[in-house]
Each structure stands twice: as C-alpha cells, then as structure tokens.
Amino acid sequence: MVKPLMVNAFNPANAERLDAPLRALLERRQRVLGPSYKLFYEEPVHLVRAEGVHMYDAEGNRYLDVYNNVPSVSHCHPRVVAAIAKQAATLNTHTRYLHELILDYAEKLVATFPAELSNVMFTCTGSETSDLALRVARNFTGGTGIIVTETAYHGITSAVSEISPSLGDHVPLGSHVRTVPAPDAKRMGDADVGKTFAANVEAAIADLARHGVRTAALIVDTIFSSDGVYADPAGFLAPAVDAIHRAGGVFIADEVQPGFGRTGDSMWGFQRHGVLPDLVILGKPMGNGIPIAGLVAKPEVLQDFALKARYFNTFGGNPVSCAAALAVLEVIEQEQLMANAKKVGRYMKDGLEALAQQFPSIGAVRGAGFFIGADLVSDPANATPDPALATRLVNGLRKRRILIGASGPEGHVLKIRPPLPFSIEHADFFLSAMEDTLRDEQTGI
Amino acid sequence: MVKPLMVNAFNPANAERLDAPLRALLERRQRVLGPSYKLFYEEPVHLVRAEGVHMYDAEGNRYLDVYNNVPSVSHCHPRVVAAIAKQAATLNTHTRYLHELILDYAEKLVATFPAELSNVMFTCTGSETSDLALRVARNFTGGTGIIVTETAYHGITSAVSEISPSLGDHVPLGSHVRTVPAPDAKRMGDADVGKTFAANVEAAIADLARHGVRTAALIVDTIFSSDGVYADPAGFLAPAVDAIHRAGGVFIADEVQPGFGRTGDSMWGFQRHGVLPDLVILGKPMGNGIPIAGLVAKPEVLQDFALKARYFNTFGGNPVSCAAALAVLEVIEQEQLMANAKKVGRYMKDGLEALAQQFPSIGAVRGAGFFIGADLVSDPANATPDPALATRLVNGLRKRRILIGASGPEGHVLKIRPPLPFSIEHADFFLSAMEDTLRDEQTGI
Numbered sequence: 003m004v005k006p007l008m009v010n011a012f013n014p015a016n017a018e019r020l021d022a023p024l025r026a027l028l029e030r031r032q033r034v035l036g037p038s039y040k041l042f043y044e045e046p047v048h049l050v051r052a053e054g055v056h057m058y059d060a061e062g063n064r065y066l067d068v069y070n071n072v073p074s075v076s077h078c079h080p081r082v083v084a085a086i087a088k089q090a091a092t093l094n095t096h097t098r099y100l101h102e103l104i105l106d107y108a109e110k111l112v113a114t115f116p117a118e119l120s121n122v123m124f125t126c127t128g129s130e131t132s133d134l135a136l137r138v139a140r141n142f143t144g145g146t147g148i149i150v151t152e153t154a155y156h157g158i159t160s161a162v163s164e165i166s167p168s169l170g171d172h173v174p175l176g177s178h179v180r181t182v183p184a185p186d187a188k189r190m191g192d193a194d195v196g197k198t199f200a201a202n203v204e205a206a207i208a209d210l211a212r213h214g215v216r217t218a219a220l221i222v223d224t225i226f227s228s229d230g231v232y233a234d235p236a237g238f239l240a241p242a243v244d245a246i247h248r249a250g251g252v253f254i255a256d257e258v259q260p261g262f263g264r265t266g267d268s269m270w271g272f273q274r275h276g277v278l279p280d281l282v283i284l285g286k287p288m289g290n291g292i293p294i295a296g297l298v299a300k301p302e303v304l305q306d307f308a309l310k311a312r313y314f315n316t317f318g319g320n321p322v323s324c325a326a327a328l329a330v331l332e333v334i335e336q337e338q339l340m341a342n343a344k345k346v347g348r349y350m351k352d353g354l355e356a357l358a359q360q361f362p363s364i365g366a367v368r369g370a371g372f373f374i375g376a377d378l379v380s381d382p383a384n385a386t387p388d389p390a391l392a393t394r395l396v397n398g399l400r401k402r403r404i405l406i407g408a409s410g411p412e413g414h415v416l417k418i419r420p421p422l423p424f425s426i427e428h429a430d431f432f433l434s435a436m437e438d439t440l441r442d443e444q445t446g447i
Numbered sequence: 448m449v450k451p452l453m454v455n456a457f458n459p460a461n462a463e464r465l466d467a468p469l470r471a472l473l474e475r476r477q478r479v480l481g482p483s484y485k486l487f488y489e490e491p492v493h494l495v496r497a498e499g500v501h502m503y504d505a506e507g508n509r510y511l512d513v514y515n516n517v518p519s520v521s522h523c524h525p526r527v528v529a530a531i532a533k534q535a536a537t538l539n540t541h542t543r544y545l546h547e548l549i550l551d552y553a554e555k556l557v558a559t560f561p562a563e564l565s566n567v568m569f570t571c572t573g574s575e576t577s578d579l580a581l582r583v584a585r586n587f588t589g590g591t592g593i594i595v596t597e598t599a600y601h602g603i604t605s606a607v608s609e610i611s612p613s614l615g616d617h618v619p620l621g622s623h624v625r626t627v628p629a630p631d632a633k634r635m636g637d638a639d640v641g642k643t644f645a646a647n648v649e650a651a652i653a654d655l656a657r658h659g660v661r662t663a664a665l666i667v668d669t670i671f672s673s674d675g676v677y678a679d680p681a682g683f684l685a686p687a688v689d690a691i692h693r694a695g696g697v698f699i700a701d702e703v704q705p706g707f708g709r710t711g712d713s714m715w716g717f718q719r720h721g722v723l724p725d726l727v728i729l730g731k732p733m734g735n736g737i738p739i740a741g742l743v744a745k746p747e748v749l750q751d752f753a754l755k756a757r758y759f760n761t762f763g764g765n766p767v768s769c770a771a772a773l774a775v776l777e778v779i780e781q782e783q784l785m786a787n788a789k790k791v792g793r794y795m796k797d798g799l800e801a802l803a804q805q806f807p808s809i810g811a812v813r814g815a816g817f818f819i820g821a822d823l824v825s826d827p828a829n830a831t832p833d834p835a836l837a838t839r840l841v842n843g844l845r846k847r848r849i850l851i852g853a854s855g856p857e858g859h860v861l862k863i864r865p866p867l868p869f870s871i872e873h874a875d876f877f878l879s880a881m882e883d884t885l886r887d888e889q890t891g892i
Contacts, residue, residue: 027545034553035764036566036746038753039542048545052538070540072761078536086767087532091523093497094736095515097484100472100493108479121481126571126738127762133578133604158758159578160606172755286761291539293571293738293762301481308483310617312453313603316517316731317572317738319480322531 009389009413010396012041023060024048042407044397052077055421055428057405068399068406068432071372071419074262074287075333082290082329089325097124097319107324110331112298114269116278121301123308124319126293128258128285129157134297134313135221135281136161139252141307142280145216146178149206149246153184153411155228156221156256156283165221168228168411178215180206184229184411185238188366188385200241207249219281220246220253224271225260230410231368231375231417233265239275252303253277258285258295259373263334263422266344266371274370290330294323339422340371346429347371350418353433361440363391374418375410387412391443398439404432454834454858455841457486468505469493487852489842497522500866500873502850513844513851513865513877516817519707519732520778521866527735527774534770542569542764549764552773557743559714559776561723566746568753569764571738573703573730574602579742579758580666580726581606584697586752587725590661591623594651594691598629598856600673601666601701601728610666613673613856623660625651629674629856630683633811633830645686652694664726665691665698669716670705675855676813676820676862678710684720697748698722703730703740704818708779708867711789711816719815735775739768784867785816791874792816795863798878806885808836819863820855832857836888843884849877 017028027048031039048060054076057065067077075082089103097104108122125131140146148165150156155168163169164176175181182202183189190198207217220242226232243253260271261284267274270282280303285295296318297304307313317323334340351367354376358364365379378395380388392408395416399406407417420428462473472493476484493505499521502510512522520527534548542549553567570576585591593610595601600613608614609621620626627647628634635643652662665687671677688698705716706729712719715727725748730740741763742749752758762768779785796812799821803809810824823840825833837853840861844851852862865873 024545027547027550030550030554031545034550034557034565034567035542036568036744036749036753038568038749038756038758040759041545042543046545049538049540050546052540057538057540057544072541073539077540078538080536083532083536086535087528090531090737091525091528093494093502093523094518095494095497095502095522096517097480098487099502100469100476100486100491101495102472105472105475105479109475112479120479122479123481123483127575127760129760130572130575130604137605137608158760159575159604160582161604163582163756169757172757291762291765292535292767293765299481304481304483308481311483311608312614312617313483314485315572315574315603317736320736320738322737 008040009393009408010042012043012046016044020045043400045400047400047405055424063403065403065405066428066431068404068418068420070405070421071259071264072286073291074264074422075290075330075337075339076421076423079290079333081333082326085325085329086292086322089322094320094322096316101321103321103324103328104319107328110328115282115298118278118300119282119298121299121304122296123299123313124294124296125315126317127295128283129159129162130315131283131285131295131297132157132162132256133159135254135283137311138281138297138299138304138307139219139254141311142303143216143218143251145218145251147180147210147215147217148178149180149182149203149217149220151184151222151226151229152181153229154223178210180210182206184226185232186230195235196238196241199238200245203242203245207245217246217249217251219251221256223256223259224275225265225370225373227259227373227417228409230377230415231373233274233368233370233373236274237276239272239277243277252280254281254283255279256283258283262287262330263340264343264372266340266347269340288330289323289326292323292326293317294327334422337423343371343422346424346426347374349426350374350429350433353429357433357436357440361444363388363440363443372420372422372424376416376418378414378416387414389413392416394443395439398442399435402435402439404435453485454838454853455487457488457491461489465490488845490845492845492850500869508848510848510850511873511876513849513863515850515866516704516709516864517731518736519709519867520735520775520782520784521868524735524778526778527771530770530774531737531767534767539765539767541761546766548766548769548773552769555773555776560727560743563723563745564727564743566744566749567741568744568758569739569741570760571762572740573728574604574607575760576728576730576740576742577602577607577701578604580699580728582756583726583742583744583749583752584664584699586756587748588661588663588696590663590696592625592655592660592662593623594625594627594648594662594665596629596667596671596674597626598674599668623655625655627651629671630677631675640680641683641686644683645690648687648690652690662691662694662696664696666701668701668704669720670710670815670818672704672818672862673854675822675860676818678719678813678815678818681719682721684717684722688722697725699726699728700724701728703728707732707775708785709788709817711785711792714785733775734768734771737768737771738762739772779867782868788816788867791869791871792819794871795819795874795878798874802878802881802885806889808833808885808888817865817867817869821861821863823859823861832859834858837861839888840884843887844880847880847884849880
C-alpha cells in the first residue's frame with residue numbers, strides 16, 4: 003500500500019466551510035479542470051501576486067514562502083522578468099534556425115558541470131527530460147532495466163510514471179523496474195549507507211538479470227526529495243555508481259530538485275557525492291517558472307541516439323525560455339545564492355535541530371543547504387511516522403502565513419525548500435512560527 | 448524504408464561553403480548541443496528578430512514567413528508580449544494554489560469546443576499531451592491498441608514516439624500499434640475516402656484483436672500534416688470515428704497542427720468533419736511560442752484517470768503561459784484571424800492551383816485555410832514524388848527571402864502554413880516568388 007503523495011491536500015468535501023468567493027473559484031476549477039487538480043491546505047490559498055520570498059493572497063495577506071523551489075532566485079525576479087519581456091518582444095522561435103542565445107546559455111550551463119558532461123539537449127519539463135534520459139540510456143546500453151528508489155518520483159509521462167513508485171498503486175511499475183530502499187542510515191541500522199545502498203543496487207541488477215532484463219540505468223534524485231530527503235554522509239552514492247557502471251548501465255542524476263545551487267555545497271547534488279553521472283536531468287528552477295528543462299550528457303553516451311532518433315522538441319531551447327534561464331544563472335552567480343543557501347540553510351537546520359531537542363515530535367532533521375526534511379513522529383523512541391501531525395503543522399503554519407509542504411513515503415516529512423535569497427531574518431521568522439505551532443500542538447490548541 | 452522527416456536539412460559536410468560567422472555558430476552548436484540539432488536549408492538562416500509575418504537575419508535581411516505555425520497570431524504580437532511581461536512581473540506559480548487566470552483561460556478555451564468537451568488539463572508541450580491522452584484512453588477503455596496513419600507524428604516521449612511512424616526505423620512502432628494509409632483519394636483510386644479510411648481502421652482493429660490486443664484509440668492529426676496534408680472531402684473522418692466507437696475505443700483528435708482557427712472553416716480541424724472526439728490534443732500555436740499545451744476531454748472519459756493517477760504538471764497551467772494563451776484567443780477573435788485564414792488561404796490555394804496548370808511539376812494542391820500542401824512530382828502522368836525538387840524549391844525560395852518547408856511520406860510535399868495575419872499582398876509576394884522559382888527550375892537556372 004503506497005501512501006498519498008500529498009498529505010496536505012484540500013478535501014473537496016469541506017468546501018462548504020469556506021467563504022463564498024473561495025467556493026466559487028473551487029466550483030469553477032472543478033467544472034472546467036476536472037478532478038485531477040488538487041489544492042494545498044485545509045483552506046486553499048488564493049494568490050494574486052508574489053515578490054522576493056513572499057506571496058500575496060486576494061485579501062492582501064503576505065505569506066513567507068518556505069516551499070517553492072521553482073521561483074528559485076525569488077518570485078518575479080526583476081532581472082528574469084526583464085529578460086523574458088525583452089526576448090518575447092524580439093524573437094521566439096525554434097532551433098532549426100541559428101540563434102545565438104541558446105548557445106550562450108548552453109555554454110554557460112555546461113561550464114557549471116564537470117568537463118565530461120559537455121552536451122545539453124533542451125526540453126520543456128523535467129518529465130520530458132526524464133523520458134528522454136530513459137530513451138538515451140536504453141539506446142546506449144542496449145538494456146531496458148531501470149533501478150529507482152522506493153518512493154522515487156521522476157515525472158508523469160507513460161514511461162517515467164512507470165519508474166515513479168510515489169505515484170501509487172494506480173500506476174503499476176514496469177516489469178523492467180526494480181526499487182531499492184532510500185539511503186536511510188537509521189533504517190539501515192546505522193550501517194555504512196553507501197555500502198548498503200550499493201549492495202541493494204547490485205541485488206536489483208542481479209534480479210533483473212534473473213528475469214532476463216539487462217540493466218540500462220540507475221536513476222536517483224540526488225537529494226532524495228520524495229523519499230524523505232537524504233543528504234548525508236556526502237559521498238554515499240559513489241559505490242552504487244560504481245556498481246551500475248560495472249553492470250554496463252549508466253548513472254542518471256535527477257537534479258530537478260537539488261540542482262542550481264540549492265544544496266549550498268555545489269551547483270549540482272551529485273557533486274556532493276563526488277560522482278560523475280552519464281546523464282543529468284534538469285528542470286523546475288531552471289527558468290524560474292518559465293518552462294525550460296534539459297538533459298546534460300556525456301557526448302559519447304548521447305551520440306548514437308542524437309544521430310538517429312530524430313528528436314526535435316518544438317519549444318525546447320526557444321529564445322524566451324533561454325533568456326529566462328540565462329538570467330537565472332547570472333542571478334545565482336551575482337547574488338551569490340549558493341553561498342546564501344549554504345549559510346542560511348545551515349542556520350535553519352541548526353534551528354530545526356534545536357527545536358527537535360525541545361519538541362520530541364521532530365524525530366530527525368536532514369538535508370543540505372535549502373533542502374531540508376524534518377521527520378514528524380508520534381512515538382519518538384520508535385520514530386513512528388506521524389503524517390497527521392505533518393498535516394496539522396502545514397495547516398498551522400499556513401494560518402501563520404507561512405507556506406510549507408510535506409512529503410516522504412509516509413507523508414510525515416516537512417519539506418523546507420525556500421527561494422534561494424531567503425535570509426537569516428526570514429529563517430528566524432519561520433523558526434519562531436514553527437516553535438509557536440509546535441507549542442500550540444503540545445498544549446492542544 | 449521510411450524516408451527522412453526533414454528533406455531540407457542542412458548537411459554539416461557542407462559547412463566549409465559557409466561564411467566564417469555562420470561556421471563559427473555551427474561549430475558552437477555542434478560542440479555544445481550535439482548532433483540531434485538539425486538546421487533548415489543548404490545555407491542555414493541566422494535569425495535575430497521577428498515581427499508580424501516577417502523574420503530578420505543578422506545582416507538585416509527580411510524574410511516572409513510562410514512556414515511557422517507556432518507564432519500563429521504573428522511574431523512577437525504586442526498584445527501577447529504585453530500579457531507575458533505583465534504576468535511574469537506579477538506572479539508565476541503552480542496550480543496547487545488558487546489563481547483566477549487559469550480558470551478564465553480554461554473557460555474561454557472550452558467554450559470554443561462542442562459542449563460535450565468541457566474539461567481541460569494543461570501541460571507544456573504537444574508531446575506531453577499526446578502522452579497524457581494515451582494514458583487517459585487506456586485507463587478509460589481498458590485497451591492498449593493504438594491506430595495511427597502511416598506517416599503520423601504525435602510527439603517524442605517514449606510512448607508517443609512508438610506511435611509516430613514518421614520518426615523512422617530507429618524508433619520501432621509498439622507491438623500494440625497499427626497504421627492505416629493516409630486518406631489520400633488518389634491513392635484510394637478515387638473511391639469513397641471516408642468509407643475506405645474507415646474500412647482500414649476496422650481492419651486494424653480486427654488485426655489487433657487477432658493478436659490479443661484490445662483497441663484503445665484511433666488518433667489522427669485532423670489535417671494529416673506529416674502524411675502530406677489531407678483535408679477533403681470534409682466529413683471523411685466520420686465513418687472511422689463511428690468504427691472506433693463501435694469497437695469500444697476512443698477517438699483522439701490531434702489538433703496541434705490544424706487547431707486554433709488555422710484551417711479557416713472552424714476553430715478545430717475535427718469540426719470540418721462533423722465528428723465529436725473524446726479527447727483533443729492541443730499544442731504549438733496555443734501560446735504563440737510560450738510553452739503551453741493541453742488535453743480537452745469529455746469529463747466521463749477523463750474522470751477515473753483524473754481521480755486516481757496523481758497527474759501533476761509543475762509548469763502546466765502556470766499564470767504566465769495562461770496569460771499568453773488567453774491573449775492568443777483574444778487576438779484570434781478580435782483580428783478575425785480565422786476568417787482571414789479562410790479568405791487568404793483560399794486565395795493562396797487558387798493561386799497554387801493556377802501555378803499547377805502552368806507547371807506540371809506541381810502534381811496536386813490540397814488543404815484548407817492556411818494549411819496547404821503542394822505535391823512536387825517528376826513524372827506528372829504517374830505523379831512520381833520528387834523530394835529533390837522540393838529541396839531545390841525550398842532553398843530557392845529561401846534565396847528569395849521566403850521561409851517555407853516540405854514534408855509528407857516522401858518529403859515531396861511543400862508545406863504552406865504562414866502566421867494567421869498573412870495578407871493577400873503577402874500571398875501575392877509568395878505566389879510570384881514561387882512562379883519565379885519554378886521558372887528558374889524549368890529553365891535550369
């Protein structure tokens with residue numbers, strides 16, 4: 003039984019508790035968008051504008067954003083907005099004409115990677131990129147088998163939903179897919195995480211072979227976001243990467259969540275582990291909200307597919323998306339956002355660890371930079387997951403005008419992932435609201 | 448043997464014939480983007496700006512655009528640009544918060560469809576939408592079999608590349624896929640096109656059943672762009688739609704090419720045929736270049752999937768893409784672009800037919816509104832496809848500063864698909880250049 007992906011979803015059965023204007027919006031949504039469009043929170047937030055690390059609702063209330071990793075360099079960053087507006091007024095076209103901007107951006111982007119990863123192909127979403135990565139990996143290796151973690155999420159196309167166990171029972175994993183437990187030191191009995199993770203990958207490779215399936219790839223989100231956030235010890239990925247290479251497969255780093263400096267230590271999550279991927283999936287924060295994503299690749303891994311597969315993505319690498327993405331890279335550099343993620347992220351993690359001393363319902367704090375997970379537990383001795391508490395905290399913080407979310411296999415992991423310019427003052431505001439919310443919870447308010 | 452998708456691709460072996468600045472750009476592209484990025488024309492065009500129905504190269508030369516259907520309401524339309532700039536500066540976020548713009552747009556969009564098609568889900572690309580349509584169709588019907596035309600193209604994810612025979616031999620069709628010949632009256636011996644097309648669909652359904660595969664869907668581009676453009680007689684799709692419904696499958700209209708008024712007669716290509724699809728795929732021109740696409744659906748077909756599949760598209764329906772798309776719909780209405788496509792499209796088709804009288808190498812002219820295909824043939828009596836002539840014409844027109852392309856199963860069909868505000872004067876300029884190019888060809892210049 004797979005738990006819900008969204009623990010803090012609005013329950014449409016509670017619509018009658020809401021004010022008339024919100025109810026009217028909900029009815030319009032339901033009528034025209036249908037039932038797949040879920041909302042956050044017991045009382046959904048009706049947003050009208052955003053700026054910096056804040057979002058504003060229709061009544062003018064200001065919310066501190068501790069959740070959104072797409073508007074990574076801050077909501078409506080003026081430099082990104084100006085780049086979009088200028089390019090949209092100049093030229094927006096596809097890649098079968100020559101245009102310099104895609105080259106300027108591509109060169110600046112691959113320069114942030116190890117020299118071996120020197121090619122990039124552009125798509126529009128992380129899902130499209132994961133799907134492309136599977137096609138490239140299978141073409142290169144001749145295998146079809148894919149190894150992912152137990153609660154992995156890599157996207158929503160037919161092919162990548164089959165390798166995304168977090169989507170639940172409705173989407174069966176492909177018969178060519180094997181899962182390995184998340185690199186959770188506690189669950190591994192504090193054994194060597196890297197060794198254990200690699201042993202599980204080797205067992206998956208062997209099991210695929212036993213079923214006549216040649217392994218094509220190990221693909222992991224290098225911060226393990228949907229698994230519950232696993233960052234330490236840095237380096238634990240190395241033995242598993244060796245294992246997949248020994249088996250003739252490729253290692254695909256999914257950097258949609260940790261990428262673009264979020265983990266503070268390095269531009270890319272895989273770099274924390276000292277490993278070299280064959281393919282890297284980029285997405286969400288790449289254009290600060292404008293759809294752009296991409297696959298960074300070793301040329302020798304990409305070559306045969308690129309020559310033969312006639313892959314053309316109409317909007318992929320269009321000048322407007324590239325202008326936004328180029329501005330994002332420039333802002334990360336010039337505002338030193340990676341250093342900020344490291345400094346303020348460390349401060350937030352320390353603050354959360356201090357709260358954990360005070361409130362035993364915080365069972366563990368994990369993460370790096372601005373990607374922090376905090377386990378909520380009902381029985382500290384046994385670390386029993388408490389998704390109900392997670393839901394109450396998420397909604398309690400929403401009342402205090404803080405936007406946050408939860409994930410993990412049991413939905414009990416608070417996910418702390420603010421825009422990168424989040425300051426010490428913002429962190430203090432958040433930590434103080436966390437403390438108040440946890441205290442209310444303790445005293446049963 | 449499947450013919451190349453791009454007959455007029457630049458051959459990198461000819462790079463040394465180009466000027467140094469172009470060569471430098473080509474080298475940068477090759478180095479950083481790898482070999483999948485093809486360019487149009489013997490001499491690639493280096494574009495720097497565009498406006499209305501014109502594009503401009505780095506040397507200031509102006510090209511008439513008779514090819515690009517993405518910037519459908521015209522390049523850099525000021526109203527669309529303003530909508531993008533304003534919304535990018537205000538708010539760009541995902542659909543798990545309430546926001547009115549997505550509802551305003553979704554309601555205005557579905558209002559252009561028959562009442563039964565009242566739901567829409569947003570994605571970022573036509574490929575993502577085709578992929579989603581397959582997932583929904585399979586969930587609804589319990590079948591997996593898919594029927595497409597012989598040279599169909601529906602996108603580039605793993606799943607939809609398997610139903611896109613135009614991608615060639617490198618991408619094997621799925622064992623659950625059957626193809627039917629394009630609705631080509633000539634090839635069908637001038638038999639009843641609708642009846643013959645439906646009989647082929649029925650045979651495909653029977654063959655799938657014989658292999659133990661239940662048919663999920665018939666999916667067609669309702670203008671049959673990559674098959675070579677087949678528009679007439681209007682209504683020919685109806686018997687095939689009846690056939691797929693009788694077999695328990697759904698009919699999916701791919702409107703990425705003909706949609707948003709391009710065919711002149713109606714907003715959607717399927718309407719020319721008087722049929723009602725179960726699912727409709729939208730893409731390319733939807734946001735005039737900003738990535739946005741969507742699946743319009745009968746609620747009862749979508750319902751179960753939408754409730755269970757946990758489909759969430761991070762950038763899908765974001766406010767900036769919706770602002771662009773809303774502006775596009777408004778411009779189509781207010782500038783009466785559909786009526787223009789009908790009027791000027793008819794004028795262009797008449798002009799091409801007149802040229803065909805004069806130049807026997809134009810074997811046939813087909814299409815509706817601003818979607819016209821012209822067959823180029825070497826042996827008029829037998830209508831032998833002449834892709835080499837198509838390539839020469841495309842490059843000849845490029846020298847006359849007209850951008851055009853070719854497609855079809857043999858690459859011999861000129862594809863005429865200008866931005867919708869294309870005027871009679873633009874049509875005259877194009878027709879006159881066509882005549883000159885054909886005359887040069889005749890006289891061996």
